[in-house]
Amino acid sequence: MSRQVGAKRRQYDPTVINHAVQLVTDGSLSLSQAAKSFNIPKTTLHDRVHHKYTTAAVGAKPVLNEAEEARVAGWALHMSKIGYGRTRQELCTVIKKILDADGRPNPFVDNRPGRKWLKRFFERHTELTSRTTVQLGKERAIVSKGKITKWFDDFTSYINDELKEPAILSDPTRIYNADESGFSLCPSKGGKVIREKGAPVVYHYGNSDKTQMTVMAAASAAGHFIQPLIIFPGQRFSYNPLEGFEEAALGRSENGWMDSEVFIGWLVNVFIPGIEERNVKKPVLLLIDGHKTHVSMEASDTCIAHGIELYCLLEHSSHLMQPLDLRFFGQLKMAWRHSVRDFQLANIGEFVTKQTFARVFKQAWVKATTIEAAIRGFVEAGLFPLNPSRVLESVKLQPSQVFEAECKQPEPAGIEASETSATPFVASSEPDISTPATPPVASSTSQPGISTPATPSVASSVSEPGISTPATPSVVSSVSEPGISTPATPSVVSSVSEPGISTPATPSVVSSVSEPVISTPATPSVSAPTTSEVQQQANTQKDGVPSPFSKFLLLPKAKLSKPKVSRVLMPKAITGPKYRELLQEKLAKKAKEEEEKQKRKEARLLKRQEREEENKRKKLVMQKKKAEREAFKRKRKEAKDQKRAIEESILRDIEMSGSDDCMDVEKSKCYKCEEAYDAYIQCSNCYRRFHFKCVEDELTDCIDELPFECKYC
Secondary structure (H helix, E strand, O other): OOOOOOOOOOOOOHHHHHHHHHHHOOOOOHHHHHHHHOOOOOOHHHHHHHHOOOOOOOOOOOOOOOOOOHHHHHHHHHHHHHHOOOHHHHHHHHHHHHHHHHHHOOOOEEEEHHHHHHHHHHHOOOOOOOOOOOOOHHHHHHHHHHHHHHHHHHHHHHHHHHOHHHHHOOHHHHHHEEEEEEEOOOOOOOOOOOOOOOOOOOOOOOOOOEEEEEEEEEEEEEOOOEEEEEEEEEOOOOOOOOOOOOOOEEEEEOOOOOHHHHHHHHHHHHHHHHHOOOOOOOEEEEEEOOOOOOOOOOHHHHHHHOOOEEOOOOOOOOHHHOOHHHHHHHHHHHHHHHHHHHHHOOOOOOOOOOOOHHHHHHHHHHOOOOHHHHHHHHHHHOOOOOOOHHHHHHHHHHHHHHHHHOOOOOOOOOOOOOOOOOOEEOOOOOOOOOOOOOOOOOOOEEOOOOOOOOOEEEEOOOOOOOEEEOOOOOOOOOOOOOOOOOOOOOEEEEEEHHHEOOOOOOOOOOOOOOOOHHHHHHHHOOOOHHHHHHHHOOOOOOOOOOOOHHHHOOOOOOOOOOOOOOOOOOOOEEEOOOOOOOHHHHHHHHHHHHHHHHHHHHHHHHHHHHHHHHHHHHHHHHHHHHHHHHHHHHHHHHHHHHHHHHHHHHHHHHHHHOOOOOOOOOEOOOOOOOOEEEEEEEEEOOOEEEEOOOHHHHHHHHHHHHHOOOOOO
């Protein structure tokens, strides 16, 4: 009878089926007895005994075998852990590159897997899913386990040795954490709302003002919350900023951010009265981040005067060690978004402004300030109870493995370390298409009066052209039945490794089934090849070419650069003597640097004045030279004009006289300069006489055409 259309195929434990097949093959049980004992249909068992089906898998043969897919899945999982998660499209791109390099046949278009393959890949690997990432800056990513361990060591050493108050670490009412966070007047996350199908876009009404209000919060490890400090931008207000939340404290700054003056004001007016009101035993430990607004000599003096130990957390580790960041602020911001939506629903057409912020924020504050949120934050930060392993074992620390000082690559679990060209070692109870001549699973069964020798499990090496399969451990089935003792059966486990990647051992599958009066002795297994043997096979293919899996399934390696500026690490205890001493030295050094800077500034000003005076002097000299040049030009021009006027008057005289013969020429003087001469030259056409120097140009022109003729002729 054919199987009903649409019915799901029943799945049986392969180890149970293999053991039943082995018992029938050895003659220990008949086909009917085995089917009844193991609760397997007789037809199914018959097909397996007679090798009607070579594999339990149904459907077309996958492009990547099970081990190759496991390696890809392990690589993708590890990349996400270290902060370099791949998207679905990027995963398909990597598979395409592998198939392009490998050359194996596949049904994909252009060797790129489609949505159908991707969907089934995620169904086969249920440990994988898609998640929205949260950006992690490099400063936080390079926080290492060594830095965290050193911080905890220094912290306990300060409390026990310098402060000499070890009891403070066991009293949750004396340990506080303080931090500030920004709250937008218009939260960006609107959430999903109900709308008709096919709607192209869905809007939500809100404020277009991107202003953020800073809120300072503090909580103890026992769950006590100090009233919040709301910091408003500006100094004077025409309205009451705390209207609707008068219990809160008001802070003011130019830009609405935290600064040193506001922090000291918070200590004096909010935190200290808050702990004194509850009669908290002193000294009180206040944990803060190392922002410059929190660490100052004034803050240290204020804390010492009121019995407060101000201690800084590890820098850039608020996502790991800041109790308020770990639990409370996330819960508070979610409540803030809900409060904003409730306000807008109750006041249609309005949105949250600075004037209404306190009233709306009170609803979120009352809802989020739970004792559990504070206690859980301190527990996850490993601060109370003091437990560094809570931070050292956190998954948030995994991205820092990429930035280790030695750049050692981690060994991700689930990734096949070898290349997929490694020859697999298979132990199966039935022949397979890709693994012919594979002996059955090692199993031994005995009945009363029947002696069955131990059968070792055999590891067979099979490879197909163009397809490489990583090492697969053999499956050994051990079946126990009523009145039967079944000793443990070791399995053959193959280990494959690659530089920077490791493959954890796959445990053997053990199944227990009951059947009357049968005993199964121990079954020895054949030893698997060593890691070095498999490594040698894994790194190369047939022609010595690296496998495409090792070429494209790469792990990132960070190039650490040396810090450009060497910083002096300040102690974390702000109220401790070492910090105060170093801070005094730092302030004195800064004052000296400011003094030297002022001197350099004065020297630059003096030099600038000298340079300006020199420039003025040069400018005056240039102006004087320029005036002399202009005077010379004017004088020369006047001489030329005078000469031209004389010449023009002579020409006019000539024109008026009509002839040079009747001109009255004084023969004892030069006609041009009108000075006496010793030697002269006379024009051949008229009676004019000249100095040689006065007609030098004319002589040059007519030297070859003597007799001489003056220019007047």
